[in-house]
Amino acid sequence: MLNAILQSLRARDDLKAWSVRHIQTRGAQQYDLHTSTESKRSVENERFVVNVLRETPGPDGAPTCGASTVTILPGGDIDSALDSASLMAGLVHNQPYDFPSPAPMPEVQLVDKSLDADPASSAGGTLSTLKEVASDNAQVRLTAGESFAEKETVHLVSSSGIDAVQESTKLDMEWVFIAGEGEQEVEAFAQMNRRRAEDLRLEMEAGRRVQQAADLLLAGPPPTHKGPVVFRGATLAAALNTGVLQTLSAASMKYTGETQWEIGKPIFREEVKGDPLNVWANRRLAYGVGSNRFDAEGIPAQRVELIRDNVLVAFWASQRFAEYLDIPATGRFGDIELAPGPTPAQELLSIPHVEIVEFSWFNPDTITGDFSCEIRLGYVVDGEKRTPFKGGMLVGNLLDALANVRWSSETGFFGNYLGPTTALFNELTVVGGN
Amino acid sequence: MPDQDPVLKMKKLRSTLGDAVATIEQSAPYGAVLLSYNQGLQIYVDNRQETVSEHDPTAGTVLTAFDGRTMRERALGGFDQQAILRGAKELASEGGFVKKQLVDPGPERKGDFRTPMKIDPSKMTTKEKLEKLRELNARVNKLDERIVNVRIIYREVSQNTIFGNRVADLAQDIQRVMIYVYAFTSGEKGIRFDWKSRHASAGWEALNFSDDDLQDLVEKAVGLHSAERIEPGEYNVITSPSVSGVIAHESFGHGVETDMFIKDRARAESYLNKRVGSPLVDIWDDPSLPGEFGSYFFDDEGFAAVPTQIVKAGIFQRGITDMYSATALGIPRSANGRRQDFSRKVYARMSNTFFGRGETPVDELMKQAEDGIFLAKMSSGMEDPKGWGIQVTCHYGQEIKGGKPTGRMFAPVVITGYVPDLLESVTGVGKDLELGGGFCGKGYKETALVSSGGPHMLMKARLS
Numbered sequence: 001m002l003n004a005i006l007q008s009l010r011a012r013d014d015l016k017a018w019s020v021r022h023i024q025t026r027g028a029q030q031y032d033l034h035t036s037t038e039s040k041r042s043v044e045n046e047r048f049v050v051n052v053l054r055e056t057p058g059p060d061g062a063p064t065c066g067a068s069t070v071t072i073l074p075g076g077d078i079d080s081a082l083d084s085a086s087l088m089a090g091l092v093h094n095q096p097y098d099f100p101s102p103a104p105m106p107e108v109q110l111v112d113k114s115l116d117a118d119p120a121s122s123a124g125g126t127l128s129t130l131k132e133v134a135s136d137n138a139q140v141r142l143t144a145g146e147s148f149a150e151k152e153t154v155h156l157v158s159s160s161g162i163d164a165v166q167e168s169t170k171l172d173m174e175w176v177f178i179a180g181e182g183e184q185e186v187e188a189f190a191q192m193n194r195r196r197a198e199d200l201r202l203e204m205e206a207g208r209r210v211q212q213a214a215d216l217l218l219a220g221p222p223p224t225h226k227g228p229v230v231f232r233g234a235t236l237a238a239a240l241n242t243g244v245l246q247t248l249s250a251a252s253m254k255y256t257g258e259t260q261w262e263i264g265k266p267i268f269r270e271e272v273k274g275d276p277l278n279v280w281a282n283r284r285l286a287y288g289v290g291s292n293r294f295d296a297e298g299i300p301a302q303r304v305e306l307i308r309d310n311v312l313v314a315f316w317a318s319q320r321f322a323e324y325l326d327i328p329a330t331g332r333f334g335d336i337e338l339a340p341g342p343t344p345a346q347e348l349l350s351i352p353h354v355e356i357v358e359f360s361w362f363n364p365d366t367i368t369g370d371f372s373c374e375i376r377l378g379y380v381v382d383g384e385k386r387t388p389f390k391g392g393m394l395v396g397n398l399l400d401a402l403a404n405v406r407w408s409s410e411t412g413f414f415g416n417y418l419g420p421t422t423a424l425f426n427e428l429t430v431v432g433g434n
Numbered sequence: 435m436p437d438q439d440p441v442l443k444m445k446k447l448r449s450t451l452g453d454a455v456a457t458i459e460q461s462a463p464y465g466a467v468l469l470s471y472n473q474g475l476q477i478y479v480d481n482r483q484e485t486v487s488e489h490d491p492t493a494g495t496v497l498t499a500f501d502g503r504t505m506r507e508r509a510l511g512g513f514d515q516q517a518i519l520r521g522a523k524e525l526a527s528e529g530g531f532v533k534k535q536l537v538d539p540g541p542e543r544k545g546d547f548r549t550p551m552k553i554d555p556s557k558m559t560t561k562e563k564l565e566k567l568r569e570l571n572a573r574v575n576k577l578d579e580r581i582v583n584v585r586i587i588y589r590e591v592s593q594n595t596i597f598g599n600r601v602a603d604l605a606q607d608i609q610r611v612m613i614y615v616y617a618f619t620s621g622e623k624g625i626r627f628d629w630k631s632r633h634a635s636a637g638w639e640a641l642n643f644s645d646d647d648l649q650d651l652v653e654k655a656v657g658l659h660s661a662e663r664i665e666p667g668e669y670n671v672i673t674s675p676s677v678s679g680v681i682a683h684e685s686f687g688h689g690v691e692t693d694m695f696i697k698d699r700a701r702a703e704s705y706l707n708k709r710v711g712s713p714l715v716d717i718w719d720d721p722s723l724p725g726e727f728g729s730y731f732f733d734d735e736g737f738a739a740v741p742t743q744i745v746k747a748g749i750f751q752r753g754i755t756d757m758y759s760a761t762a763l764g765i766p767r768s769a770n771g772r773r774q775d776f777s778r779k780v781y782a783r784m785s786n787t788f789f790g791r792g793e794t795p796v797d798e799l800m801k802q803a804e805d806g807i808f809l810a811k812m813s814s815g816m817e818d819p820k821g822w823g824i825q826v827t828c829h830y831g832q833e834i835k836g837g838k839p840t841g842r843m844f845a846p847v848v849i850t851g852y853v854p855d856l857l858e859s860v861t862g863v864g865k866d867l868e869l870g871g872g873f874c875g876k877g878y879k880e881t882a883l884v885s886s887g888g889p890h891m892l893m894k895a896r897l898s
């Protein structure tokens with residue numbers, strides 16, 4: 001069917017440019033409840049996503065462009081879909097731009113070979129590992145586990161001459177450990193996604209959640225605290241993937257005036273009191289969940305330096321906004337990478353601090369960076385003593401927090417983040433229960 | 435070409451679904467087939483760009499075999515009779531079904547249902563829609579020179595479903611429309627924004643904004659430049675219908691999805707017929723409400739849409755169910771078995787979830803609050819069914835002094851607390867009622883279109 005779509009597109013003279021992505025997915029899903037299986041599913045899907053670009057003279061006669069996207073399902077009416085795409089593209093009047101030209105596509109590691117060979121075994125295998133961890137830890141019981149294993153193949157062909165294929169796999173998991181009894185029951189809920197099963201580091205991660213569940217049973221009321229606050233590992237990775245840096249460094253937002261960041265200028269509104277911030281948007285990260293060989297437009301994977309020593313050095317940009325702002329096209333953001341700091345984590349953690357390991361939802365405003373988020377599990381840490389607490393709020397502004405942070409020298413990979421394993425924010429506020 | 439139209443393909447297959455069900459039931463106690471096709475249009479207009487695209491469609495068939503313990507499914511892309519029959523045979527040949535268990539297929543039912551509309555989006559041209567959105571963009575832009583961008587996002591989604599089991603033969607065509615209007619303004623502190631939205635199971639008749647609506651939008655987007663962070667503490671709070679709705683959704687919506695009961699994840703399970711809030715508190719889930727964004731005629735397991743009262747006068751009555759959890763728990767079904775699309779399984783999911791209306795005029799609630807905070811605009815919420823915590827993030831709050839808003843704004847403002855404490859603190863319920871639509875996830879995935887709402891309510895809440 002791809003050939004038929006290409007033939008139809010090549011026969012048209014109303015399009016300035018086009019691209020087609022033939023996307024095929026196959027996978028397995030397993031849902032476990034306690035020690036039994038609630039549901040097993042096999043899933044297959046296939047679709048053709050067509051992007052078209054038309055030159056559309058504007059109301060004043062000036063040259064403008066219009067783009068549109070349609071999806072054709074197997075057996076669908078190709079000509080009707082392409083007519084619809086052309087019609088929709090012809091209605092809009094944007095500043096002219098073009099689709100990307102061919103460029104060498106890098107090889108990026110994206111496939112878990114075992115998952116590719118047998119998605120159902122991969123899905124089932126991860127849940128078996130969880131059951132083993134639970135059976136080894138009498139203080140918790142595994143009450144639910146879900147595992148999705150999927151292989152995706154994308155073949156992109158464009159009018160400009162791009163013809164490239166990428167294959168990738170992914171594993172999405174979530175599970176629940178319950179500890180305690182009756183009114184005292186608590187849960188540790190985990191959600192993870194990775195391209196490879198081994199990157200889940202499931203035994204270690206599950207062990208961490210067992211500990212959290214046990215600590216929740218002992219957790220006291222939240223402290224009121226203004227001072228050092230630590231995020232580590234997956235908590236830190238999640239905080240840096242909430243969209244603030246991604247939104248404010250987007251060329252599309254610059255074009256519409258929704259970010260005031262400027263290349264060559266510091267991103268912080270206040271004096272930087274901590275370690276310098278160095279950030280890359282990285283689609284080349286091996287097995288990164290945001291990595292790919294090429295993005296939906298066909299722009300090759302890149303590792304783009306965005307922020308160097310607190311100064312914006314580039315916006316990440318699609319082809320369109322790159323042309324509008326006369327900057328290089330980088331493609332989609334991908335995964336976030338931060339440079340390590342100068343201090344060993346052990347040294348950072350030796351300072352009395354509060355560590356937050358679980359939020360209800362850490363969701364700062366993506367324009368202002370302001371946040372106020374409920375804490376599900378934290379610790380007051382003083383030397384070797386770790387006193388768990390639950391409840392209370394962490395209040396602040398993510399940009400201000402990043403201007404006053406110390407990064408560990410050790411780095412780690414957490415699916416969508418590569419960077420310091422530990423961040424010590426020098427001055428954040430925990431609002432206690434009273 | 436007619437034979438390539440997914441809706442026509444579905445209709446053609448409808449009469450053959452019984453064969454697939456019968457094949458599955460040669461081995462399994464229960465078989466069902468769902469044909470699902472979702473498609474639509476999205477238009478995006480802002481000050482410097484426009485796009486018009488199809489809403490990414492999904493089309494597929496779900497074959498279900500259930501023995502009361504394990505739900506086995508084949509999810510097949512598209513609508514192919516041979517593939518369906520092959521899939522049914524494969525499911526039946528898997529073996530290992532527990533045949534002693536009876537699975538209730540529900541009452542005999544047949545019907546074809548369609549969303550009533552005055553201005554059917556399919557009868558309007560894309561150009562007409564685009565022109566209306568451009569006009570809306572222009573109306574907002576002229577209201578204040580501090581506006582740097584006005585973004586309009588329009589989406590229409592058509593959901594076609596055919597469901598069959600041994601006693602059911604059902605079809606529905608649901609049309610949903612939504613529109614968001616964002617105003618971004620510039621000031622000394624940077625960029626601030628606000629938005630207004632409309633969501634409905636309806637046509638374009640539901641998408642109107644008055645001049646006052648748009649003026650209020652811009653005033654708030656400008657006013658947010660002088661907003662302060664609120665001093666954390668407990669306040670008298672008036673919640674708008676949108677904020678009331680998120681509280682209902684996160685507390686006794688997610689918290690009573692009965693798949694969470696069998697996972698031991700819901701504290702509500704042990705509070706059946708017990709007090710969980712003030713006697714003024716009623717909470718409903720009702721997919722049969724005409725015109726609301728989360729409405730449907732039957733769920734993805736063919737169960738007819740009917741209202742479910744979850745909390746009555748502060749007493750927890752029952753949860754909302756899908757077939758699996760209702761069977762496992764031995765409790766009655768409600769019409770809440772929903773899936774994101776054919777590629778995902780069914781869970782117990784909300785539809786339109788809301789607090790019931792009370793008897794107090796909103797002005798009177800303000801007077802009763804005396805000094806406090808009016809939480810006018812929700813932006814997000816997060817559930818905690820096990821711990822019964824709640825986090826509701828409001829885009830902003832407004833100070834109330836002497837029973838009247840002062841114009842002083844705080845942003846963002848977040849409600850946290852223990853769900854029964856929050857609901858127990860309700861001392862006034864407005865006689866108004868309004869629902870607003872949105873997208874709901876189950877944890878971090880499984881998107882469903884829902885609405886939530888209620889009246890204005892007076893309560894005490896911890897804000898930060």
